Amino acid sequence: MDTATQIRTPSAAAEAGIYHYDALDHAFITRRVEAFREQVQRRLSGALSEDEFKPLRLMNGLYLQLHAYMLRIAIPYGTLSSKQMRALAHVARKYDRGYGHFTTRQNIQYNWIKLEDAPAILADLASVGMHAIQTSGNCIRNVTTDQFAGAAADEIVDPRVYAEILRQWSTLHPEFSFLPRKFKIAITGSGHDRAAIAVHDIGIRARSGPGGAVGFEIFVGGGLGRSPFLGRRLADWVPEADLLGWLEAVLRVYNQYGRRDNIYKARIKILVHEVGIDRLREQVEEEFARIRGPKYRLDPEIVETIRRHFAPPAFAALPAVSPALEQARAGDPAFARWTRSNLTPHRQPGYAAVTISLKPTGGIPGDATSEQMEAVAALADRYSFGEIRVSHEQNLVLAHVRQDDLPALWRELGRHGLDAANAGLVGDIISCPGLDYCALANARSIPLAQDISRRFADLDLQHRIGPLKIKMSGCINACGHHHVGDIGILGVDKHGVETYQITIGGTATEEAALGQVVGPAVGYDQVADVVEALVALYLERRGEGESFLQTVARIGVRPFKEKVYGAAA
Amino acid sequence: MKLFVVTATNLRDGAIRWLGAGNIWQPLLANAQPFDAAGIVPALAFGAAEISAQRVIGVYQVEVRRAPDGLDPLSTRERIRAFGPTVHPEFSYAPATSGLGV
Amino acid sequence: MALLLKDGQPVGDSWTHLDDAAGAVPEGPVIVSLDRWRRDRAALITRNTPVGVRLKSNQLAPEIAADLARFALVALEFPRFRDGRAFSTARELREHHGYTGEIRAFGHILPDQYQFLVRTGFTTVELPDGAGLASWRHALAEIDVAYQAGVAGDAPLSLLRRKLATGPK
Numbered sequence: 001m002d003t004a005t006q007i008r009t010p011s012a013a014a015e016a017g018i019y020h021y022d023a024l025d026h027a028f029i030t031r032r033v034e035a036f037r038e039q040v041q042r043r044l045s046g047a048l049s050e051d052e053f054k055p056l057r058l059m060n061g062l063y064l065q066l067h068a069y070m071l072r073i074a075i076p077y078g079t080l081s082s083k084q085m086r087a088l089a090h091v092a093r094k095y096d097r098g099y100g101h102f103t104t105r106q107n108i109q110y111n112w113i114k115l116e117d118a119p120a121i122l123a124d125l126a127s128v129g130m131h132a133i134q135t136s137g138n139c140i141r142n143v144t145t146d147q148f149a150g151a152a153a154d155e156i157v158d159p160r161v162y163a164e165i166l167r168q169w170s171t172l173h174p175e176f177s178f179l180p181r182k183f184k185i186a187i188t189g190s191g192h193d194r195a196a197i198a199v200h201d202i203g204i205r206a207r208s209g210p211g212g213a214v215g216f217e218i219f220v221g222g223g224l225g226r227s228p229f230l231g232r233r234l235a236d237w238v239p240e241a242d243l244l245g246w247l248e249a250v251l252r253v254y255n256q257y258g259r260r261d262n263i264y265k266a267r268i269k270i271l272v273h274e275v276g277i278d279r280l281r282e283q284v285e286e287e288f289a290r291i292r293g294p295k296y297r298l299d300p301e302i303v304e305t306i307r308r309h310f311a312p313p314a315f316a317a318l319p320a321v322s323p324a325l326e327q328a329r330a331g332d333p334a335f336a337r338w339t340r341s342n343l344t345p346h347r348q349p350g351y352a353a354v355t356i357s358l359k360p361t362g363g364i365p366g367d368a369t370s371e372q373m374e375a376v377a378a379l380a381d382r383y384s385f386g387e388i389r390v391s392h393e394q395n396l397v398l399a400h401v402r403q404d405d406l407p408a409l410w411r412e413l414g415r416h417g418l419d420a421a422n423a424g425l426v427g428d429i430i431s432c433p434g435l436d437y438c439a440l441a442n443a444r445s446i447p448l449a450q451d452i453s454r455r456f457a458d459l460d461l462q463h464r465i466g467p468l469k470i471k472m473s474g475c476i477n478a479c480g481h482h483h484v485g486d487i488g489i490l491g492v493d494k495h496g497v498e499t500y501q502i503t504i505g506g507t508a509t510e511e512a513a514l515g516q517v518v519g520p521a522v523g524y525d526q527v528a529d530v531v532e533a534l535v536a537l538y539l540e541r542r543g544e545g546e547s548f549l550q551t552v553a554r555i556g557v558r559p560f561k562e563k564v565y566g567a568a569a
Numbered sequence: 570m571k572l573f574v575v576t577a578t579n580l581r582d583g584a585i586r587w588l589g590a591g592n593i594w595q596p597l598l599a600n601a602q603p604f605d606a607a608g609i610v611p612a613l614a615f616g617a618a619e620i621s622a623q624r625v626i627g628v629y630q631v632e633v634r635r636a637p638d639g640l641d642p643l644s645t646r647e648r649i650r651a652f653g654p655t656v657h658p659e660f661s662y663a664p665a666t667s668g669l670g671v
Numbered sequence: 672m673a674l675l676l677k678d679g680q681p682v683g684d685s686w687t688h689l690d691d692a693a694g695a696v697p698e699g700p701v702i703v704s705l706d707r708w709r710r711d712r713a714a715l716i717t718r719n720t721p722v723g724v725r726l727k728s729n730q731l732a733p734e735i736a737a738d739l740a741r742f743a744l745v746a747l748e749f750p751r752f753r754d755g756r757a758f759s760t761a762r763e764l765r766e767h768h769g770y771t772g773e774i775r776a777f778g779h780i781l782p783d784q785y786q787f788l789v790r791t792g793f794t795t796v797e798l799p800d801g802a803g804l805a806s807w808r809h810a811l812a813e814i815d816v817a818y819q820a821g822v823a824g825d826a827p828l829s830l831l832r833r834k835l836a837t838g839p840k
């Protein structure tokens with residue numbers, strides 16, 4: 001073993017960018033677990049009816065799905081330590097059927113949970129600082145962010161600092177735990193938006209102003225589902241000190257004036273739509289003017305303390321170009337292909353951020369087995385300061401890998417079936433669980449994702465096609481973000497028969513747009529053909545370097561429609 | 570003649586149950602008791618009593634047909650409940666009577 | 672009669688909820704609906720006995736702001752535990768309008784909400800019929816840390832976190 005490897009041998013202290021709980025935080029979640037254990041006991045003994053128990057179990061992330069209870073665990077802003085990842089693997093092995101499902105909200109779900117086991121699972125997770133609080137219900141949900149936070153070369157402000165502040169602020173918020181509807185906040189700190197802030201109830205873009213001051217651009221009222229809307233700009237620049245006061249003001253206006261008469265009209269997007277962004281801004285500003293003061297001021301000392309948790313890890317001083325990497329690329333086309341799709345430029349010379357695709361050909365998007373989770377934990381310890389991210393594309397990320405280490409990392413990933421060279425490509429399909437598991441679903445989504453992924457099994461073909469996002473939901477709740485896919489697929493129920501509506505031209509980036517319907521819904525057996533036809537037309541018609549979206553924008557939906565209904569008829 | 574069975578979810582583990590002969594909850598649809606439109610009424614009443622007894626939740630009726638190798642629900646959703654998720658053959662409850670793309 | 676809880680302890684209740692339909696106003700302090708207050712305002716004022724107002728969850732703080740000094744009590748209804756508007760109403764009454772009288776919660780409320788009620792400025796809770804006192808007292812003591820400023824101005828602990836004075840006093 002060379003000395004460099006020895007120095008990088010993991011220890012708990014080496015975990016970069018993890019907000020560590022202290023004794024009080026631990027006491028807090030342990031008490032929550034004990035309270036839930038007692039509630040489950042009362043339910044199992046018959047002292048509580050399902051009506052009484054349901055809100056209590058939902059407050060602890062426990063849903064009832066098609067085949068079993070489903071437990072959703074919060075992964076705050078998608079960041080995990082290797083120790084936490086091992087705990088997730090343990091839960092999958094001991095209490096589930098050996099796997100977990102990473103979601104588009106950067107959380108993990110277990111599909112085969114027994115009610116009687118739930119308290120023990122939560123206790124096991126509490127021991128590593130994890131919980132299921134606020135993963136359901138009409139409260140402020142897990143705050144999400146850029147999976148490359150603290151690593152990306154294009155980052156301006158590290159969003160994790162503020163995501164952690166928002167996590168703390170929103171935890172068991174006394175005023176905002178019974179909102180008209182669930183409330184999702186996303187924050188990005190880069191010019192390129194990888195956190196999809198336009199489709200969240202509140203989207204925040206952290207920016208830096210004169211003298212390095214941090215401020216925030218705030219968008220409100222984005223969201224998918226039955227009535228999709230992109231967020232509207234509520235404020236250009238909210239100074240750091242006012243962030244919490246501003247959010248309190250928005251939430252207070254929403255809590256009082258958001259609709260509660262109709263579940264489909266209760267999200268803040270409908271309030272924005274009905275009263276108008278200008279009137280809402282007036283109300284928020286009025287409210288903010290009243291509450292402005294020391295009580296809601298975000299103290300710079302607090303920000304500094306939290307920022308220290310996210311200090312950059314001990315990077316080595318390395319040359320920008322790694323000869324070992326270049327050599328490996330030249331020698332192995334498969335490796336070279338993987339580096340083209342699965343690496344993101346790092347701000348630190350000699351490092352890269354690695355996307356571990358959970359989308360092998362024919363696989364279930366976002367699923368990982370216990371063994372895979374443990375393998376990723378070990379690789380994180382060895383190569384990335386013991387830290388792992390979950391992306392909203394349902395992949396995993398090792399954010400800080402030395403370029404010199406990439407060939408070895410890739411080989412090890414391959415041993416665990418984790419080396420799919422398709423991040424951001426057509427095989428990197430986002431898919432919700434759909435009718436195979438979800439009690440709300442209209443139609444299946446996973447087997448279609450598997451089907452499509454097999455059609456594009458040829459990785460060279462995927463690379464030739466280039467970046468292209470397919471997103472699929474099993475019902476209008478849009479957990480698979482179908483509205484904002486280059487190609488979006490939505491399951492609808494036509495008299496008990498699964499049918500699918502296809503859209504094209506959506507995106508969740510800084511140029512956010514909603515997809516447009518291509519034509520009449522198609523049957524289960526036609527979906528993969530339709531997708532192939534759409535991609536084929538794109539390849540035929542695209543100009544030099546033109547993305548799928550640009551092609552749709554240039555030639556319109558019509559040619560795609562003709563291609564499909566010629567092909568699928 | 571329309572045929573129905575009664576289904577529910579077991580409280581303790583969330584597993585799917587089908588009402589079988591002698592009012593016994595069965596894990597497999599194959600062991601469910603089919604009823605006609607009149608017969609389903611007392612069966613659903615029994616199910617409601619089982620909810621009150623805190624043994625099961627979510628009792629309802631499912632329309633089925635007789636297929637060559639057993640009962641087969643009409644809707645895709647109920648077929649997935651009866652035979653298991655279509656994406657993990659190793660988790661299926663029973664061979665799907667006429668296949669769900671597994 | 673509903674049990675009234677203050678700081679986790681049952682306390683006596685000197686107030687009477689008055690129906691809109693009830694004709695004569697009885698002796699002693701009464702709680703009237705906002706409608707009735709508007710209708711009988713003059714008479715209720717000249718009675719010279721403490722009066723409280725009862726708000727539905729869609730009746731927000733600004734509706735009573737002008738008359739606030741006349742109310743010794745404001746009762747806020749939770750028609751369903753999921754309807755959390757009254758948390759904001761209570762907070763607005765305390766923080767914007769400087770209301771110092773009793774704020775009372777009634778309706779469909781869960782023990783798990785007790786801590787939130789206290790932290791947004793409620794004084795008392797009318798327990799729903801058949802509610803177990805033990806679980807309510809337990810709920811107040813269960814979690815003793817909060818991550819936000821409450822109405823009472825809890826002492827800062829570290830970061831955003833505050834230590835709460837919890838439990839029945």
Ligand code: SF4
Binds near residue numbers: 432433473474476479
């Ligand atoms: S989109 Fe619909 S089917 Fe898919 S997970 Fe969400 S609720 Fe379930």
